[in-house]
Amino acid sequence: xxxxxxxxxxxxxxxxxxxxxxxxxxxxxxxxxxxxxxxxxxxxxxxxxxxxxxxxxxxxxxxxxxxxxxxxxxxxxxxxxxxxxxxxxxxxxxxxxxxxxxxxxxxxxxxxxxxxxxxxxxxxxxxxxxxxxxxxxxxxxxxxxxxxxxxxxxxxxxxxxxxxxxxxxx
Amino acid sequence: xxxxxxxxxxxxxxxxxxxxxxxxxxxxxxxxxxxxxxxxxxxxxxxxxxxxxxxxxxxxxxxxxxxxxxxxxxxxxxxxxxxxxxxxxxxxxxxxxxxxxxxxxxxxxxxxxxxxxxxxxxxxxxxxxxxxxxxxxxxxxxxxxxxxxxxxxxxxxxxxxxxxxxxxxxxxxxxxxxxxxxxxxxxxxxxxxxxxxxxxxxxxxxxxxxxxxxxxxxxxxxxxxxxxxxxxxxxxxxxxxxxxxxxxxxxxxxxxxxxxxxxxxxxxxxxx
Numbered sequence: 001x002x003x004x005x006x007x008x009x010x011x012x013x014x015x016x017x018x019x020x021x022x023x024x025x026x027x028x029x030x031x032x033x034x035x036x037x038x039x040x041x042x043x044x045x046x047x048x049x050x051x052x053x054x055x056x057x058x059x060x061x062x063x064x065x066x067x068x069x070x071x072x073x074x075x076x077x078x079x080x081x082x083x084x085x086x087x088x089x090x091x092x093x094x095x096x097x098x099x100x101x102x103x104x105x106x107x108x109x110x111x112x113x114x115x116x117x118x119x120x121x122x123x124x125x126x127x128x129x130x131x132x133x134x135x136x137x138x139x140x141x142x143x144x145x146x147x148x149x150x151x152x153x154x155x156x157x158x159x160x161x162x163x164x165x166x167x168x169x170x
Numbered sequence: 171x172x173x174x175x176x177x178x179x180x181x182x183x184x185x186x187x188x189x190x191x192x193x194x195x196x197x198x199x200x201x202x203x204x205x206x207x208x209x210x211x212x213x214x215x216x217x218x219x220x221x222x223x224x225x226x227x228x229x230x231x232x233x234x235x236x237x238x239x240x241x242x243x244x245x246x247x248x249x250x251x252x253x254x255x256x257x258x259x260x261x262x263x264x265x266x267x268x269x270x271x272x273x274x275x276x277x278x279x280x281x282x283x284x285x286x287x288x289x290x291x292x293x294x295x296x297x298x299x300x301x302x303x304x305x306x307x308x309x310x311x312x313x314x315x316x317x318x319x320x321x322x323x324x325x326x327x328x329x330x331x332x333x334x335x336x337x338x339x340x341x342x343x344x345x346x347x348x349x350x351x352x353x354x355x356x357x358x359x360x361x362x363x364x365x366x367x368x369x370x371x372x373x374x375x376x377x378x379x380x381x382x383x384x385x386x387x388x389x390x391x392x393x394x395x396x397x398x399x400x401x402x403x404x405x406x407x408x409x410x411x412x413x414x415x416x417x418x419x420x421x422x423x424x425x426x427x428x429x430x431x432x433x434x435x436x437x438x439x440x441x442x
Contacts, residue, residue: 008204019199020192029195037202044211101187121188155184 002047002056011040014057022064024117027106031068039064061122062132069110104154112147115140298333301377303414305330308407310418311384311437314363320424321363321388323439324407328377337374340385341408342430345417346400353402355387355430363388364440365431375435386431386439389424399425 002010015036022032039060043050050056105113111133118129129140152158202210311323324342328334342355359366364386366373375383387405401423408415410433434441 004205004208007208011201011204011207015201016196016199017192019201020196023195024188024192029198032195033199037207040207041211044208098187098191101191117188120185121192151184155187157184 002044002050007044007047010056014060015040018057018061018064021061021117021122022068024105024121025065025110025114026068027102027113031071032064035064035068035071036060038067058128058132065114100154104151108147108150112143112150115143116147116151119144298335298376300411301326301328301330301334301336301409302412303409303416305332305334306409308409308416308418310405310420311439313420313422315391316363318391319362319388320391320422321361321386321439322405322420322422323384323386323437324405324418324430325382325384325437326377326409326433328379328381331379333376333378333381335374335376336383336410336433338410339430339432340410341406341415342385342387342428343406344389344402344420344428345404345406347403349404351406352400352425353389353428355428358429358431360431361386361388361429364438366434367441373432373434375433382437383433383435384437384439385433387429388431389422389428390426391423392426401425402428 018036018039019029019033022036023029026032026035042063043056043060050059105116108116115129115133118124118132119126124132126137126140129135130137133140135143148155148158305328307327307329309325309327311325314321314323324340326336326340339357343351344353344355346352360368377383389402391401392399402420402425404417405420406415406417431439
């Protein structure tokens with residue numbers, strides 16, 4: 001059972017970090033913030049069980065991601081007839097200066113992007129990425145490799161890693 | 171994080187660039203206070219922000235998924251909803267319920283004179299008595315929904331010949347299809363879909379004969395953990411300060427976080 005003061009501290013100390021991570025996964029700040037906010041609501045609703053998760057922050061991140069992507073999928077399905085002009089093009093509200101990276105990321109499939117963010121931003125080892133995404137190791141590795149390959153044009157260190165190693169120890 | 175020294179000179183490491191991206195987003199995030207999040211928990215909202223196209227699309231999708239756009243506020247009287255056929259008036263004494271023919275009138279029908287009578291009169295009526303099930307007709311207004319929220323106004327019409335008054339909250343229980351009580355509504359001044367005007371105390375609504383007042387009931391189409399659950403089939407409505415109840419069918423998929431807001435003038439359950 002999570003008490004109110006514990007929840008408040010958890011929320012206050014993790015909110016911005018999770019919004020940043022979700023933004024990196026989704027490319028849309030409003031969507032990221034809405035999803036994270038909603039995930040915290042659900043976390044509070046499940047406070048009696050939240051301690052059963054060994055990592056509540058990972059739980060909120062996972063739930064937020066699912067909320068965002070499922071709402072995006074719903075929207076896409078419903079509006080498919082009106083939106084036949086290519087991929088999701090979110091308005092970019094964040095002034096990062098790194099438009100090159102923003103653009104490159106926006107071209108990636110969501111799951112590849114998610115795995116890249118979990119590995120390179122959140123810093124999760126592959127085993128934890130498998131757990132968080134519910135995917136087998138082979139899938140995670142191939143998403144990571146394909147994501148890096150797709151970014152190679154914009155990210156110098158990914159050049160020549162088309163068949164490159166994926167470190168297991170990060 | 172991986173090793174920066176691995177990276178070629180001249181190009182910022184991907185990890186650093188990604189971290190910078192996340193940091194700039196986090197820096198402009200606008201967190202609610204944790205207390206607000208806790209209070210809001212259970213009200214699964216999509217926070218609406220204007221100016222971001224993607225979110226606008228997402229919200230539109232959510233509203234479309236919700237089914238029905240919010241009814242325009244105003245004086246329109248929603249159609250009466252007849253009691254569910256599987257819930258005939260039981261042995262409990264119940265007030266009369268509006269005739270089934272009323273349910274065919276569209277939501278946009280112009281308001282009959284009765285709505286006007288819902289306004290508190292000036293000084294002419296001296297201390298009218300309480301409205302009770304004996305002189306009230308209780309019906310449900312048109313269902314309303316948005317972003318996982320479901321609402322319906324419980325409409326009280328003065329079917330007697332004298333003026334009476336209503337104050338505060340009706341008692342609302344949600345019943346399942348088998349008649350069991352699934353939830354007692356929490357009394358809150360207002361919620362996601364409406365309620366009493368902000369900052370106001372529950373007002374006394376004076377109902378002249380045929381005058382209308384209403385209280386908004388809202389709930390969510392999810393259980394507490396976001397899962398689907400057994401939808402409510404009927405509402406057991408007890409007018410404020412009364413002991414007798416009436417059962418009304420509510421065709422809804424909602425099943426969580428039942429709330430009721432105070433009685434307000436008019437048929438929409440909203441004021442302010």
